[in-house]
Amino acid sequence: MSFRRGVVRQSKFRHVFAQAWKAEQCLDDVRVSRVTWDGQLCAANPKFIAVITEAGGGGAFLVLPLTKTGRVDQSTPTVCGHAAPVLDIQWCPHDDNVIASASEDCTVKIWHIPDGGLTAPMTEATVTLEGHSKRVGILAWHPTALNILLTAGCDNVLCIWDVGTGELVYELSDAHPDQIYSVSWNREGSVICTTCKDKALRVIDPRRGTILKVREKAHEGTRPMRGVFLTDGKILTTGFSRMSERQLALWDTKDLSEPMAVQEMDTSNGVLLPFYDPDTNMVYLCGKGDCTIRYFEVTNESPYIHFLSLYSSKEPQRGAGFLSKRGVDVNKCEIARFYKLHERKVEPISMTVPRKSDLFQGDLYPDTAGLEPSLLAEDWIAGQDAPPILVSMSGGYNTPASKYNTLRGRPKLLPQSNSASSINTSTTALSTNTAARQTDSERTQQVQVRKEVEGGTERTRKEDDQLADILTEVRALRALVLAQGHRIDMLERQLARFDDGEV
Template sequence: MSRSIVRQSKFRHVFGQTVKAEQGYDDIRVSKVTWDSSFCAINPKFLAVIVESSGGGAFLVLPISKTGRVDKNYPLVIGHSGPVLDIDWCPHDDNILASCSEDCTAMVWQIPDHSLTRPISDPVVVLEGHSKRVGIVTWHPTARNILLTAGSDNLVIIWNVGTGEALISMDDHPDLIYSISWNRNGSLFCTTCKDRRLRVCDPRKREVVAERLAPHEGIRPMRAIFTRDGNIFTTGFTRMSQRELGLWDPTNFEEPIALLELDTSNGVLLPYYDADANMVYLCGKGDSSIRYFEITEEPPYVHYLNTFSSKEPQRGMGFMPKRGVDVTKCEIARLFKLLDKKCEPITMTVPRKSDLFQDDLYPDTAGPEPAMEAEEWLDGRDEDPILVSMRGGYMPPKSRELKVAKKNVLESRPTTRRSMSTLDTNSLPVVGGDSESEGHK
């Protein structure tokens, strides 16, 4: 036993702390929809929360600095005709947010830098292609303007929001899709599905390249996320309804790298992943605790670090991108916990005495510049995120407008001498599959 019993890790003593009451956000009517989404999306500029609203779907967007009580007349982002189910900030533009809804559409919004003075009701682009409610929306990590949506029609559609067109549509899932996660460079994504399969999909080949039946034996919903090194971290339930987490190598799905039983609670565990520290924060819906783990290359591979507990159960959770944390306080993560009527930021800190910048806690992190254009990705190029230094903290850039250039359907056809009247209209390409007919049913 020459090796020390205690594993060396700079994250062993990470501790969580709820901010002071006045630094939270009060009087927010969090959505009562039973969908298993996090209801909350954060970036260094804004907090967005899906809220209760009469007639349609709405969400609240506040500047991060606007803490305290939220005026009950504070303008909302409205535009969906059914409840909003999921929202996601664009990783390459802090003023752009995507939302999806029971109204079968996804929408992309431009949020101004200041506090809203009136409701926003005009999205930059409306994406119509699903025939049932759209429950998942997630941006590509490295390519500009690429957005993925998944609906209850079991379709996955990948869009170029700069042109408003559907690029790729995949129908490999026979049942409801529970979760989708891109890998680090956006060449693959993994999904969990009600048919109890974990799949790895290559969207540009439009095929499932690996799958595993029942990584967790229970029938309750699973979640899966890609880690930095290409493994897949899953949460689910055992046959006896114990909550469980797993770590898998998608090139060899036979045996898990690690499988760990947790407890008998029944809330789905939502995993939030920090690629820089290789840590996962697990937040169960209805739990009042956040557990965090470090993923390493030596056994047991998934190391339990600690649990942060507070009194009230969470309705949802948001996770700040690394560039939004406070490096002067050795904060390595900030989670935003939704309660029935408010949102509480929770800071995760590594205790250090020095005031100097801690290089080892803050490797260069994914910055806001996309590594490539949508067309380059579609043509088969892969790029890792463009990294930025955290030294000196991060200042979000000013708002840039998202320009949408709708393609003219006719322009993409070779010009012929025939007049339009003699053209067989059935031969015209339909933009994005059946989007024209589906969107207006």
């Protein structure tokens, strides 16, 4: 890799350094999965860390509180409801207690983890999604719409689900001729980019089922590619050259004919997993089997991709988890945190910007995506798009109590400590469906009006709940009609091709 000398580029992230945590702060005796799938095998959020582990006769993953350190006892309960090895796990961006898992058993399962972690093995999923005919290895939650989950399997099919109802709302079965390597939503969740074994980079509108852009041979090597959408709509890919050199490339979605920039690194054969931080516009490259983590800053000025530094250690990584920004320690100027998987250990690695002041460094922490979704599932299915709702990191981030029942369509399957709490949960879910898009000021005004007419109004709380219930059912029916309409259109297109003799 070549670097310019003599010109020092101004950037507050130029001196970011990586530091592994002390041995006593690691997790020990974690039997990390040996599956050959090129996945992360780990996922972390401000509450929990999840690691896919070895399991005899099925698939399992470990879920521990993020504050847990030291030895993990072999009797520690796991999530173990799959009939074959788990290949991918992803935390829901709108509920820190909900995690999705994909498996070789061709299913995707949604789990609700209780606060504090597991006290017994979890075998019954809250929701099971069945629609793939081969193993499922890719999960991607919608960044702004509640309950929308994308899955991709070795059947070359993309499925989009509303996990609140368990419905398959979109299916793209003819967009990829070969195995799908990666899927990434753009910031608003209106389009996705995919990489495939046929070496093509595609930009797809999942609701219309149309391919908007294609770049054949984005990387000419035969090893797997990865792609990720950046905040400004550009796409960053990792892959291999014809000479088997690992590459990093930047693409403008308006014109995929040539990359904006390409950097070649080395000839290692490990697939580079890109981890993108939209707040700092930094990308971290972590290769399975590597002993290094490279990090870059992406800017709007040539050469666009700026190498910052490289973290190196003695032990190779089996996988890595990337903590969401809400979980980092702002008091230590930590801008990112990895959880590096060893053969039997999980090692946290902090990315820190050195600063002398103890005050909150606002320039390092722009507002970041919070838990609150911008849209409900039915809004997105109906064609709406919205950017994420941002929250301030000043003083650290305290996770608020969720206003949403994330799996509201399946209340009978949610954990129920007692009947009163389950009634309260479902009532909250129904009322929030109508209030989800309202601002705080609107809610305040409604409360004031309600107090003023409380004595004389004929509408009772029971009637309010009934109205919310009806609205929920109408929205669910609307989403179902839209999904069925999409399926009918897809079947009509297939029938037309059959009539034309194309099939």
